[in-house]
Amino acid sequence: MEKMLLKRVDIPNANDIDVALKHGAYGALSAAFGMRPVDVVNEVKRATLRGRGGAGFPTGLKWELCARVPGSLKYLLCNADEGEPGTIKDRFILHQDPHLLIEGMVISGYAIGAERGYIYLRYEYPKAIGILEKAIEQAYAKGYLGKNILGKGVNFDLSVHRGAGAYICGEETALIESLEGKRGQPRIRPPFPASQGAWRKPTVINNVETLSNIPFIIGMGGDAYAKIGAETAPGPKIYGVSGHVNKPGVYELPMGTTLREIIYTHCGGIKGGKKLKAVIPGGASTPILTESHLDVKMDFNSLVAAGSMLGSGAVMVMDETVDMVNVAYVLVRFFAHESCGKCTPCREGTAWLYQVYTRLMHGEGKEGDIDLLLYICETVKGKCFCPLGEGAIQPVLSSIKHFRADYEARIKSGVVSH
Amino acid sequence: MENTVTVTIDGITVKVKPTATILDAAKQAGVRIPVLCADDKLHPYGSCRICLVEIEKSPRKFTPSCTTPVADNMVVKTMTPDLFEARKRILELLLCHHPLDCPVCDKAGNCQLQDLVHEYGLGPSKFTEKKRVVPPNYKSAVIDREVARCVLCGKCVRVCREQNAVGELAFTRRGKESKVSTDFDQQLDCEFCGECVEICPVGALTTKQFKYRGRTWNMERTQSVCNYCGCGCRMVYETRQGRIVRVRSAARNYLCGKGRFGWDAVHHADRLTTPLVRVSGELVPATWDEALAMVVTNLNVIKNKRGADSIGGLGSVRTTNEESYLFQKFMRSAIGTNNVDMLARLKVPKGLNTTFFSGELSNISGHDVVLVLDGDVAELNPLTGIEIVRAVNRNYKKLILVNSGYNKLNRIASCVLEYVSPDAALADLLPALKSGQGTGAVADAAAILKEATSVAVIIPARLPDGTYYQVRELLSLLKGATTYPVVKRSNFLGALDMGVLPGYYPGYQKVSPDVVSRFASAWNCMLPEIPGKNALEMLDAIKQGSIAALYIMGDDPAGSDAGLKPVLEKLEFLVVQDIFLTETAKMADVVLPAVSSAEKAGTLTSLERRLQGISPAEEPLGDAQPDWNILQTVAKKMGSAMHYASPSDIMKEIRALVPLYADLAVGSVWPAEKSPLHGSETNLSLLSDSVEKNDVITSERLLFSSGTTTTRSKELTTVCTFKVEA
Structure with missing residues (x-):
């Protein structure tokens, strides 16, 4: 195009x-x-x-x-x-x-x-x-x-x-x-x-x-x-790709280009020939996807069908070396920092999540922490004033859904990371 | 009802206005939805998320009821197992960092969070992380901020801005660091109305005055009325073991700092507890018998030697209607003179209760435009100020303000006329209204006023002759104008109604043969037939020696004007009834200790002409007695027949003799048209261009100042010199 x-x-x-x-x-x-x-x-x-x-x-x-x-x-x-x-x-x-x-x-x-x-x-x-x-x-x-x-x-x-x-x-x-x-x-x-x-x-x-x-x-x-791109949301779309790809950058492609095409054709694949582990398709508040989702078309409806969202079209690519607990921690820290503090679930919920993740990062994870994180997400879900709080729980829910093993390993080993 | 929608709440179908929220509709249906951040005084905010409900066929699982407008045929459920769980979770979040210090929290027992946690039966929390520690802030006068207890509902922030137009409190920082704070966390520098404390659903805002003074469930409550300014705000005394510990607004009405915190003057050490008589130049304690004997003997001697008209009486704006009534009756029947008046008549606008009758304050916010001719109105009559703010902030009406300074009303005014006095402003505004002359703010104001179909005009407390005629012309040019005069002192109108006037019997019945004979037969005595001297004439008469004795009930002329001291010194005999040893009382020959409005029953008449009842919250202090009882005892000893067991006996007599009060229910307003002086040129103010009475210049802020009593309030004296605004 x-x-x-x-x-x-x-x-x-x-x-x-x-x-x-x-x-x-x-x-x-x-x-x-x-x-x-x-x-x-x-x-x-x-x-x-x-x-x-x-x-x-x-x-x-x-x-x-x-x-x-x-x-x-x-x-x-x-x-x-x-x-x-x-x-x-x-x-x-x-x-x-x-x-x-x-x-x-x-x-x-x-x-x-x-x-x-x-x-x-x-x-x-x-x-x-x-x-x-x-x-x-x-x-x-x-x-x-x-x-x-x-x-x-x-x-x-x-x-x-x-x-x-x-x-x-x-x-x-x-x-x-x-x-x-x-x-x-x-x-x-x-x-x-x-x-x-x-x-x-x-x-x-x-x-x-x-x-x-x-x-x-x-x-x-x-x-x-x-007539350009996806039928349900036509036009050109600017995708901003970052993370473990050979050619990160900003790409203007027809709406609905597949994730695979963006990563492997336009961005030259994963750095160092490593395996892809996870992709965040549309910015921090969109649920994380995995390799199995690579053929999803990057438009509004297709991504919702795949369990995520197009968001701003900011594609973040992570290779197999990445520990998803770290990723969720960084994103939760961001949302806890950026919550405006107006409504109870977002203000208190993000802060609570951040406290639990901080413990995990310090190697102080406990049996039952995964359930606790899901409990907090359930507490926040559907009750917030604006989408910020709803977005804040997405990295937690999707990382636990797809990468539960990372959490279990983290709690068991008690590894400290920074 | 036209234009309604039908909503079903928990199976109850109601018709509501289309602008109503689900919460409004639920109230109408009689269904309770728990709330923390919602309040009738405020715009919806939607922060606490306790009021979530479920709407049938909605894409959202939960919907906040306080912010969501109704839709036709909406079906709402306010309690389901999911909702119960959702609210429980929200409460769990609110308790994460909330200190569970209920045993030492002043709010316990009256705390919405505590009640909800109890209602939803929260057990141990899943929250086991470290609790945040936020230190309290005790820097401010009057109000303490227990920051850690705050649930960030924002009610204090909003009431301060939306209702008061002060905006002293605001949120600072964000997320979990969010807190309610002042500018740069400095100490409060505000109106100290305490509305934030009252509206706080938890114990985050408390008063120093009430700290550790009692538990809410141990308190007895007495409904009464504030006795500081003319607004007549309803309030509740909370007492413990017979002592007042707190004052709160009745039924969530407004109270200003004076009303809420100024009551502590009644506990001041300066209160008079025993009669005082002058013995060899010194005031010494005496028994009631001794003091009253001295009063009666001296008054009788002077009356017999120099005539009844050589005695004068000055009444009070603080005493009840019953006491004011009895005061003029005492002067007229027991003494036998019409020399009865109030010096407070120097402090009211010309035309009050003849040309300018006040509308009901709650109607101010309904007018298209509020025209404020007295920039100090919010300081002098705080409730009037609140209603003006309500007009703008709640009903989006326009405010035109005449003010050379800057105060909170400037912040919300659509148009400010910067003139030093209302007459200068009107000199430009009237031509602009008549012929479209004028530029700038004057032209804007004229344009706004011309468009308006109803205008509230706030009449200044000081109104010289010239301005009076300007205001009358203004009123003739406006469509649907209603006046709201500023009346500084609480029962000024009641005292006028009760005939503490040299030319009028109660109910503005002019001293005339008919009226005199009617009262003479009712009172069963001889009454003087010529009008008496007014307060200014009495002062002149004292200077010239034709008045030798003065009976003052609840006023302090020497305190408010030191220039009157040498005048009062000329008196042969001075009796003062008061609750404090005022400057005037110090000069008296006999001082009779009266009780404060917290210790007696009776009625007051507000600036709206609303009759309201006060009730005693405490027993009289020491030997002090209510003014009505002192008066009737003196009268009896002088040979008059007065037999009142209580103020309600006096009210019965008032109702029989004063048509305005004949069937005036407590809580209602007497209609202006019923006054015999309605529309007449009579001037009930003593202020005129030739008599300029200047207020004592003090460093006190008008808002916290109300003469003798406020200077003895510990709380008010801590804030009374706070600056207004730069």
């Missing part, structure tokens, strides 16, 4: 507007402005684009819900809080091709009737902030942002808001709270952001990669776009 989203990423200085323009940036704007906003929404619906942030919500539907709410003041927020461990896809667009994102946001804003946009950038991307701010300044200077864009009477203002370093702010309602200057904690839904989001106004929140797809959908038409 010819690269779309990452087309300009390899071009030197493509984050400069002049270079980007030479390579087709902002080409879809005038086509979009030639359509009625409702037709832009319909085009995206025809493309059956699903959100790339992890939940896979149909983007066109999200837009339609917001566009339908009466009122002139609406917001478009770009979720650039790429915090899911293992995920590196958005960073490439933010660093190398910010104009693709800006173009996508201007079109989205036009479609939903929002004249104000914010890019909520994760704190840990310090380099991106300068690049984005420069890109926005250039886009203003060239008239792709601001008042009366392309002389078509479309207004769109855009600025960057830097987060304060919390995983939870990738959750859309916590992101809104944080943007409003409040503590990063998820909000009660309903009301959903589409009707009452930022500052209680209708708001659409899309992931960087989702918004970056928009210019192509407008450019090639929704029907043509829908």
